[in-house]
Amino acid sequence: MNLGILTGGGDCPGLNAVIRAVVQRVHQAGFSTLGILEGWKGLIQDATLPLTPDRTDGLIGQGGTILGSSRTNPFKDADRDLPRLLENLKRHRLDGLIVVGGDDTLGVAHRLKRDHDVAVVGVPKTIDNDLNVTEFTFGFDTAVNIVMEAIDRLRTTAESHRRVMVVETMGRQTGWIAAFAGIAVGADYILVPEVPADLDHCCDVLTRRRAQGKHHGIVVVSEGVQLLHSGLISQYDELDSFGHPRPTGIGPLIARIIEDLTNIETRAVILGHLQRGGAPTASDRILATRMGLAAADLALHHHFGRLVALHQGRIVDVPLDQSVTEIRKLDPSYYEAASAFFR
Amino acid sequence: MNLGILTGGGDCPGLNAVIRAVVQRVHQAGFSTLGILEGWKGLIQDATLPLTPDRTDGLIGQGGTILGSSRTNPFKDADRDLPRLLENLKRHRLDGLIVVGGDDTLGVAHRLKRDHDVAVVGVPKTIDNDLNVTEFTFGFDTAVNIVMEAIDRLRTTAESHRRVMVVETMGRQTGWIAAFAGIAVGADYILVPEVPADLDHCCDVLTRRRAQGKHHGIVVVSEGVQLLHSGLISQYDELDSFGHPRPTGIGPLIARIIEDLTNIETRAVILGHLQRGGAPTASDRILATRMGLAAADLALHHHFGRLVALHQGRIVDVPLDQSVTEIRKLDPSYYEAASAFFR
Amino acid sequence: MNLGILTGGGDCPGLNAVIRAVVQRVHQAGFSTLGILEGWKGLIQDATLPLTPDRTDGLIGQGGTILGSSRTNPFKDADRDLPRLLENLKRHRLDGLIVVGGDDTLGVAHRLKRDHDVAVVGVPKTIDNDLNVTEFTFGFDTAVNIVMEAIDRLRTTAESHRRVMVVETMGRQTGWIAAFAGIAVGADYILVPEVPADLDHCCDVLTRRRAQGKHHGIVVVSEGVQLLHSGLISQYDELDSFGHPRPTGIGPLIARIIEDLTNIETRAVILGHLQRGGAPTASDRILATRMGLAAADLALHHHFGRLVALHQGRIVDVPLDQSVTEIRKLDPSYYEAASAFFR
Amino acid sequence: MNLGILTGGGDCPGLNAVIRAVVQRVHQAGFSTLGILEGWKGLIQDATLPLTPDRTDGLIGQGGTILGSSRTNPFKDADRDLPRLLENLKRHRLDGLIVVGGDDTLGVAHRLKRDHDVAVVGVPKTIDNDLNVTEFTFGFDTAVNIVMEAIDRLRTTAESHRRVMVVETMGRQTGWIAAFAGIAVGADYILVPEVPADLDHCCDVLTRRRAQGKHHGIVVVSEGVQLLHSGLISQYDELDSFGHPRPTGIGPLIARIIEDLTNIETRAVILGHLQRGGAPTASDRILATRMGLAAADLALHHHFGRLVALHQGRIVDVPLDQSVTEIRKLDPSYYEAASAFFR
Incomplete structure (x- = not known):
């Protein structure tokens, strides 16, 4: 089994911790992980980086993503980019793709799965903590x-x-x-x-x-x-x-x-x-690690089309559908706690 | 209405944030808060510090507790200490007591409530995160x-x-x-x-x-x-x-x-x-503030004999009973996540 | 002997450490220190704060200045402000004034000394490190x-x-x-x-x-x-x-x-x-403390009209004259070290 | 011209910054630097790592030393180790050796120079700041x-x-x-x-x-x-x-x-x-960089048998002789400043 992983959208502390966890889990299962550079761009342009536990072991405390990131959207110029993307998936015989990103990147993952049957597992990411599919995101x-x-x-x-x-x-x-x-x-x-x-x-x-x-x-x-x-x-x-x-x-x-x-x-x-930027807090390193392990497990068990998420403190998986683009507003109880001090 | 507050047991980042939140909420309700120095010791020896929002406003980022703490247990030499404690509660006309502490301090609060009808509200505290009554404790x-x-x-x-x-x-x-x-x-x-x-x-x-x-x-x-x-x-x-x-x-x-x-x-x-020691993280400052506000609300509504707690990300209140001394073991899913990397 | 102290100009980590050191040394000599609020403004408007070692002991790690600061210049509207300033100096029977500031604040100190015979000791301060009178300034x-x-x-x-x-x-x-x-x-x-x-x-x-x-x-x-x-x-x-x-x-x-x-x-x-803003580094706390002690010593020995400075790693004192407004350019050897990596 | 570099003795923040500076300066001069692993041990056992600016460029903020360190002393078992050390120096055609270390490591460098005519340049290193040959050491x-x-x-x-x-x-x-x-x-x-x-x-x-x-x-x-x-x-x-x-x-x-x-x-x-351990402060990164550049310059100009040092804020070079093992006691003026607050 060959798995790919890419990181898309804005930079976020914890991306490297996700990559490290995925590579480790996949390696333990006897398989290997191919890193795809700069988000969807790397899949269009065939820019990749083979990943091993040795290479990724020390990454947990490093901010950013060794894979690089971009906001490239293959559906923007779909006639040109989509065929190349699908061809590169085949060329590397990728049985599945772990996609770490925010609403844009995951929205692309959802369309690739729905319309082109690409086997994807999503990991939600944003420092803004505003994705409706999960209680908290690493980086926040x-x-x-x-x-x-x-x-x-x-x-x-x-x-x-x-x-x-x-x-x-x-x-x-x-x-x-x-x-x-x-x-x-x-x-x-x-x-x-x-x-x-x-x-x-x-x-x-x-x-x-x-x-x-x-x-x-x-x-x-x-x-x-x-x-x-x-x-x-x-x-x-x-x-x-x-x-x-x-x-x-x-x-x-x-x-x-x-x-x-x-x-x-x-x-x-x-x-x-x-x-x-910069080194993630302990909480973000742990959340990113748990999500990375869970995403790898889903892929290794061929549970594609899923998204890992945090619900009531537990890592769960939910369908990767259009809900990934829904925004979650600030829980009003926090604003109330804050406003108790506006005196 | 007069409320007292004390902090007991080992030092823990976030104690000052609880004190600040309690004082602020009680003040908004038109009442005042009396600080009791060095845990139960201050109530036995009648050592107190009147608290106002002006005095406590800047405390949120400071580690430790301006009230001081101790491991004094009034039931240890109950014949001598208990009467003095109860008398001091009366002398200051305290309608209720907010007790911030770990299993020992809260265990005393529970006995005072059960056996001596003292109106208490508990706030759980330990850097070890091992209290069964709450998902997470500030300081951890x-x-x-x-x-x-x-x-x-x-x-x-x-x-x-x-x-x-x-x-x-x-x-x-x-x-x-x-x-x-x-x-x-x-x-x-x-x-x-x-x-x-x-x-x-x-x-x-x-x-x-x-x-x-x-x-x-x-x-x-x-x-x-x-x-x-x-x-x-x-x-x-x-x-x-x-x-x-x-x-x-x-x-x-x-x-x-x-x-x-x-x-x-x-x-x-x-x-x-x-x-x-030292300045709490953002997460601990927020949890301590939410717990402090909730504890003050309980006391202001005469809901005594309760303990504030975190359940599934929400602040709730539960009975203050012998369960406060129960230990919560490490959730095994965290150890599993960790051991994925013992290779 | 009564000494006053004021801090002027932009905020700078280490100001509180200077204040603490001055107050301590003056107290040891059996005298007391009067804090003047918000730089020269406090001397014009007679806004002061008596300082004791108890009050200032814990300040060494705190950024900012408990005295407040301003950019008020008494020579700007000299007809109105100068007489009030000189009168307030007399009213408080200040035998000397320790002035902590940058080129503007120290420039005023120099004119007050030269033209109005005010007994001043200067302490140089700027995060920019660009005063010609000293090798390094705290805050930098x-x-x-x-x-x-x-x-x-x-x-x-x-x-x-x-x-x-x-x-x-x-x-x-x-x-x-x-x-x-x-x-x-x-x-x-x-x-x-x-x-x-x-x-x-x-x-x-x-x-x-x-x-x-x-x-x-x-x-x-x-x-x-x-x-x-x-x-x-x-x-x-x-x-x-x-x-x-x-x-x-x-x-x-x-x-x-x-x-x-x-x-x-x-x-x-x-x-x-x-x-x-914020807590000073160890190096700045130490430099500020050494300068504060030295400034107090000068004042206590009636060596007024002097400025403390760092020369070749030692605290020395130099005349407080117009040289306090001279800018010190970046030592080119540092730029050369940096440019070795522009490749 | 081929230069070698090694780091010996206890770990110290700034070692990597020295290595980076040396490699960069030597590269600019058109030559290359050979890293020797684990101090003198690597020279005895012929364990080396070729260094390039690409490999070392990102190191300035990292604690520790990518070359590793040890307390191995080739004079301890001189009959066995010394010939191997000298042979390895020849094998790699090293025209000079930059030695970064404390009194022990530099003491060996001195003996190698004096007794075996090895071309060395020393860089003093200790977090304790107790070397008599320099005012301050990086790491301190x-x-x-x-x-x-x-x-x-x-x-x-x-x-x-x-x-x-x-x-x-x-x-x-x-x-x-x-x-x-x-x-x-x-x-x-x-x-x-x-x-x-x-x-x-x-x-x-x-x-x-x-x-x-x-x-x-x-x-x-x-x-x-x-x-x-x-x-x-x-x-x-x-x-x-x-x-x-x-x-x-x-x-x-x-x-x-x-x-x-x-x-x-x-x-x-x-x-x-x-x-x-850990990331060096700005001051230590700068001092280490300046010392590394200066050490490389000495070697590139064939000024061997020298030690870089900080004198009155300037980087200078002094003879590498037995003085490298002299201890510098705490400057009493610092203890006096401290004791002003023992009250």
Whole structure:
């Protein structure tokens, strides 16, 4: 039996731990694993890397993916790319393919299985933790801890200068990272896409706390937050014509608005790519390892068309279908826990 | 309504986060929280500290407990201590007591409730993660990450000197910390109390890997591991009479045995108190905050005699009864995941 | 004898360690220290905080300054502010003032001494390490380590996506942080204000390395780097008129140019305020402590008008004169060490 | 020109950075570097690894040494080993040898040069920072930061339990690590080999501070501290005969004595191998890189018989002679800075 493995989409701590676990389990069963480079691109262009336990053993603590990743979608230029992809699958006599990715990569896996009968097993991956098919994704815990440690640093400067610090985190559609990191740092306010942004309330909280003697503030903002296009916001568009550049990014824009409304000096930091690199936390290494072992077991037992997932703390498998593209919103109980401290 | 809070037993990252959450929730409800110093000792000796949100707001990221802790048990010298404890509860007009602790501290809380009708709410706490009443305890994730980071450091030295490194972790009765940290670092072997220690297999694995070209090894050992008193082990007792001191601690003893059996240079490190101090991880700060809020809600609604717990990812409450002293063994699926790499 | 202490200018890890050391030494001599809040502002507005060893003992590991800081300059509106400042000095019967700050804050200290006979002792402070009066400043080592750890994280993502990552560090006039961090991470290229930016060479290096099989790149850029206004750069201004916003910040601009010139996907990260907050490194805690003790000794011996400094590894004192505003450029030997790896 | 490089003695963060720098500089000059495995052992047994910039480029952040290390001394069994060593030098046509090591390894290098005319360049290495030939050694800053971070963790537990925590650091002959880390954590007392251990004073300080309201204490102890064999200490030997095991290690012994003398609960932690592994700090990476480049330059210019060193912040070269085995005691000014806080 020959198995292939590829990693697609944005970088995520834990990818190498999945690869290591798959290679180990497949090897124990007496088979070998072929690494496919840069996601679907490697399968189209036939770029591969044979994987052995010796090569992958030391990878568990390394961020990123030794296979490389890309956002290439073989259905985009299907006439050209799809035949090559299917041919390469045959050429390497791959009996199955383990696909580690987010909604895009897994969506491709699902179509390949449904329309072209490709034997796939999916492993969900995103630092945003916003896939509906699983309770938690590896990479998320690492991202939250990185944001937390960054804010623990930024706080001392906020205190020294009696400033408000607005920290923009990843999370285009959901507020998982912002809410978890916000709770963990004891943020004064958190803005997430799932809750309509109430900047007036945010500013009230910051002003009130200052009056109570707390001279700095931390506001955590998910990059996907939408500001209602009220008169307030449109004003910041107009400013442009007077030569003041509109701030780039939602975090800096919110910082400017807070400063104007509260008269408290406010700064913004965009954490950006820092959130998706580097060594995974223990929790993410363990989750990635468990998912990798389970995915290999599915493939070794010819249970294709399945996706490994975390349900109530257990690794289970569910059908790999269109549900892989469904978004899971932030569980409101976390936002409630956070908002208990917006006082 | 007046509520008291105390923290008992061994130090644990997240205690301050619980205190902060309780104080905040109680304050929002219009009431105040009295801190009791050094666990049950403070209630016997009437040593208290009034707590306000201002005082506790910045605590979420701090390890330890501002209330102090002790292992004092009022039932040990009950004739002397119990009356004073009950009197101090009255003197401060405490309508309820939030007790944060492990099996000992919560066992006392249970007896006080059962036999003396004290209104208590329990919050489970242990870095060992071995309480049967809850899925996970705060402090555990931090301990696992500390062990992981320590071993990530130790590994480079093991590699440079081509040694086996034996790392002894906490876990007197269970192997949670050893197993989780062991998976996270990709340990070559893990010894936990739940699985009979098979040093021959361990040495086989280490020897085989060396033959395959991996010149160092990491063995993670729970402090509670029992070595069967075989001829092998008794030999190490006898050594003493020849003037060689028997190694102190199970980790160093296992290191000596491994070195003798494999002829590979082997060293031991006992991580000790390092595992229970310092800033909590994000996950522990969040769990402690959720538990603190839930405990305060129970008390504010006069639901005494309850214990907050994590079940399937949700905070729930269960009866505070003798089950608080039950030990939860390591879930075998984790040991299986770990042992997939003992090759 | 009464001594005052204030901290001015941008936040910097180690300020609290200086305060702690001064308070301790002054206390040992039988005197007391008055903290002045928010730099010169607190002396103008009479905002103070009495300091004791008990209050400051635990501060050595905390970033920021418990005294707060500001960029207020009493000579800006001298008619109004200077008399108040001098009056407050008298009111508190301050026999001397220890001033911890960068070129601006120390420049004010120098003028107060020269023109108004104020008894001052200066302690140099800047994360940028660009003061000519001292070899190294506390805060710098911390900043370099923060940048290094951030890039160690960013590197894995650069590898996974085969990208160039441009990291913009602090350093408006000098390249100390960029060069030190760049050496420490093994950067492929480093751009500092002291060396004319040669983007063609930078792109050559990146292209050549890719041809040699290294598929990612790290470029560290000091915020103070100037791009010569060649035809190339002006093109990026013109782009604006076509609706493409010109990137904000030198890092993102350089990233765009590199991507255009090399055809390698390139991303930028601006580390910003992260670099000046949080717990200081051991080296900065020690340097700050030594400088604080030395500054207190000078004041206690009535050696005013002096500045403590590091010369050849020793703490010395030098005259507090206009030289405190002189900038020290990056020692070229460091840039040479870095450029040995631009291949 | 062919150059060899080996690393000997105890593991030390920065060794890989030296190797990387040497390989890069030699490659730029058009020559190649041969890695010799496990110190002098590899030269006796002819175990080598060809090194290229591609292979070593990513090493700067990795602890340990890819060449491995050992304490093998070819002069121990000179009749057997020395001829093989000299023969292997010839076989590989090595024009020179870069030797990275501590007093033992460099002592061998010196004898090989003096007695056998081997062309060597030395690079000093020890985490203990106790070589007289150089101001600072790489690895030391990392060790100090590791100890500091460990104590920052241990402190919270000391506070929670109102304990004294005794932390034993490396430093068999000198107190560099203990003194630097002790200053950095604000230790209540520090014991180093250079200063006669005054446990009575130590206990006085701890008792006095407790009386002042500070309920915990941190004592940092260098492993090389000697306790005078007073009546006090001999008592702890005698205890053995009563069945109480004498504590293993100087740290635990001192902890027991402190507990007995002060009646304060006291615990000990031995940090051990943790101090010499893992990723180097920025400062150590830079120092190691500068030394590696300088050593390669010396070899490339046929300046053999030299040792690179740090003097007044500059990399210089000095004769490689018997002075490499001289110990440098802790600079007393650091102990004075530390003891300013023993109050």
